[in-house]
Amino acid sequence: MSSVWGNNIQISIFGESHGPAIGVTVHGLPAGEKIDWDEILFQMERRRPGQDPAATRRKETDTPEVLSGLLDGTLTGAPLTAIIRNGDQHSGDYSNLLAMPRPGHADYTASVRYNDANDIRGGGHFSGRLTAALTFAGAVCRQILRGNGIAVGAHIASVGDVQDAPFDPVAVTAEQLEAMGEKKFPVVDPAAEEKMRAVIEAARMEGDSVGGVVECALTGVMAGIGSPMFEGVENRIASIVFGIPAVKGVEFGAGFGATRLRGSENNDPFLLDAEGEVRTATNHAGGILGGITTGMPILFRAAFKPTSSISRPQRTLNVHTGEMDTLVVHGRHDPCIVLRAVPVVEAAAAIAMLDMLM
Numbered sequence: 001m002s003s004v005w006g007n008n009i010q011i012s013i014f015g016e017s018h019g020p021a022i023g024v025t026v027h028g029l030p031a032g033e034k035i036d037w038d039e040i041l042f043q044m045e046r047r048r049p050g051q052d053p054a055a056t057r058r059k060e061t062d063t064p065e066v067l068s069g070l071l072d073g074t075l076t077g078a079p080l081t082a083i084i085r086n087g088d089q090h091s092g093d094y095s096n097l098l099a100m101p102r103p104g105h106a107d108y109t110a111s112v113r114y115n116d117a118n119d120i121r122g123g124g125h126f127s128g129r130l131t132a133a134l135t136f137a138g139a140v141c142r143q144i145l146r147g148n149g150i151a152v153g154a155h156i157a158s159v160g161d162v163q164d165a166p167f168d169p170v171a172v173t174a175e176q177l178e179a180m181g182e183k184k185f186p187v188v189d190p191a192a193e194e195k196m197r198a199v200i201e202a203a204r205m206e207g208d209s210v211g212g213v214v215e216c217a218l219t220g221v222m223a224g225i226g227s228p229m230f231e232g233v234e235n236r237i238a239s240i241v242f243g244i245p246a247v248k249g250v251e252f253g254a255g256f257g258a259t260r261l262r263g264s265e266n267n268d269p270f271l272l273d274a275e276g277e278v279r280t281a282t283n284h285a286g287g288i289l290g291g292i293t294t295g296m297p298i299l300f301r302a303a304f305k306p307t308s309s310i311s312r313p314q315r316t317l318n319v320h321t322g323e324m325d326t327l328v329v330h331g332r333h334d335p336c337i338v339l340r341a342v343p344v345v346e347a348a349a350a351i352a353m354l355d356m357l358m
Contacts, residue, residue, distance in 0.1 A: 001114070001125065005240050008358035009351060011137050015083075017122030017129040023083035024133035026069070026140065028358060031077030033144055035070060043139035044084075046181065046343040047132060049334075061087065064136050080140065084132050099320040100327045104308030108319075128245045128337065131344040138347020141354040148357065152350045153177025154216035154342045155186045157301055159196040160203075165189040167217050169253065169283035169299050174219045186342050204335035207312035211246075212338035214345045215301045218353060221287065223278070223295035225356050232291020233298065236356055240348045241302050246337050249303035253286025268296075298353075302345050309333040 003013040008028050015022030041063070048062040062084055069080030097120050101107035106126040110118040118124055142152050151174035157164050165188040167176070180186040185193045196212075203210040226233040238250045258266050261284070268280035280296055287298035309329045318325040334340065 003125070003130075003243075005243060006351070006355050009141065009355040011134070011351060013130055013133045015086075015130065015133070016119045016124040017086070017127035018124075019086060019119070021083040021085045022130050022133050023081065024137050026080040026137050028355075029069070029075050029077070029080055029140065030144065030358075031075055033075045033147070035073055035075060035140060035143055037073060039143060040064065040136065040139045043135055043142075043181075043343055043347070044132065047135045047340050049340065061085075062132050075140075080137075082133075082136050084136070086129070096327070096330075099318050100316050100325055101319065102308055102327065102329060103314050103316050104305070111319075123245075126245065128334075128340075131244060131341075131347075134244070134351075135344055135347045138344075138350045142346070142350035145350055145354055145357075149220040150353065150357075151177045151219045152216070152346050152353070153180040154214050154346045154349075155180050155188055156192075156196065156338055156342060157213040157215035159212040159336055159338055160199040160210045162192060162195045162199055164192040164196075164215075167215055167297075167299060169286070169297060170281075172217050172219060172297050172299075177217055177219060181343070181346075185339065200336040200339075203306075207310055209307035209310050209334070210336050211304050211306040212336060213301050213303050214338060214342055215299070216345050216349050218287075218298040218349060221293050221295070221298055221353065223293055226288065226292040228291045233288045233293055233356065234291060234300075237298075237300060237349060237352045240352050241300075241345060244302070244341065244344055244348060246304045246307070246341070247302050248305045250300060251303075252288060252298075252300045254284040255286075255301065258284060268294075298349075300349075302341075304338050304341055307334050307337050 005011050010027040012025045044062045064082040064084050067081040067083065069076055069078045097107050107120065110126055122129060145152065155164060157166065187193050199210055234252050241247055241250050254266060266284045268282045268285050270278060270280055273279045278295065280294060283296045285294065286300060287294050287296040311329060313326050313328050315324055316327045
């Protein structure tokens, strides 16, 4: 089993949901960069469980402990390693999953792939808990990006059938992206929050869950970053975003919506802005052409499936008896993972962009 990603900035995530700790090692970070620890804690707090009725009731402090690579608030150039200790564990809630794999979860595929040796507690290494380690790495990378004039931000684009107003693909600003991070429930249109919360609460009361979409943007990215074919900007961002549990789709710019347009509508005409910089009048491409940045905002969306661990009874196979049985999942799970996924998507985008900038 290997959970390593990156070319120039390389991350290695380790641990299990109910083990002593989870963590990450980040290779390739530039020496001498100053890191604001309060900003790190702020990003961790955004993802931390147990704070909102729309999320899991599991309580964790999510305070990283740095083991190497950071001295007196400055990156040393050595591999940056941090651990995040696990505390609020109810491992007994998962004992029945050894015989009855959860529908929609990796219980069955993990047992086949790893000869029944995988840690089933809380999903083990397949758990969304490990995104805390990804968030830490991203919190470091986004500070370095900010020093280079690049901002990263995201919002809840939809929950179920409820839509938020989208980012302006041409005119979204760094200030708007930073403002999203200050919101407990990050939406562009404040009216969308109440409707989304109602959908989440209805699913929770029925012992069910609901999915949604996170929209993420990056501004200040210069033109000319990336490569065609297999090392394009879409490739790199998508590959790390798909490492976030529950992500089932990623689209850039107009995405699948472009299939409903004609070429004359989807093409983004080039022009010179007031500063004499080459821009495009529209941004259906999401800031990327041929795998290379155009200088426009990079815009993408990640689709999250409904949380597979739900409390309502489900029919599944008992792999020990070979008979169908009724499964009741215990434990504490997000009725909608999208709220806590917003800073994780931002973190993934920050890591990917710094990797390409390096």
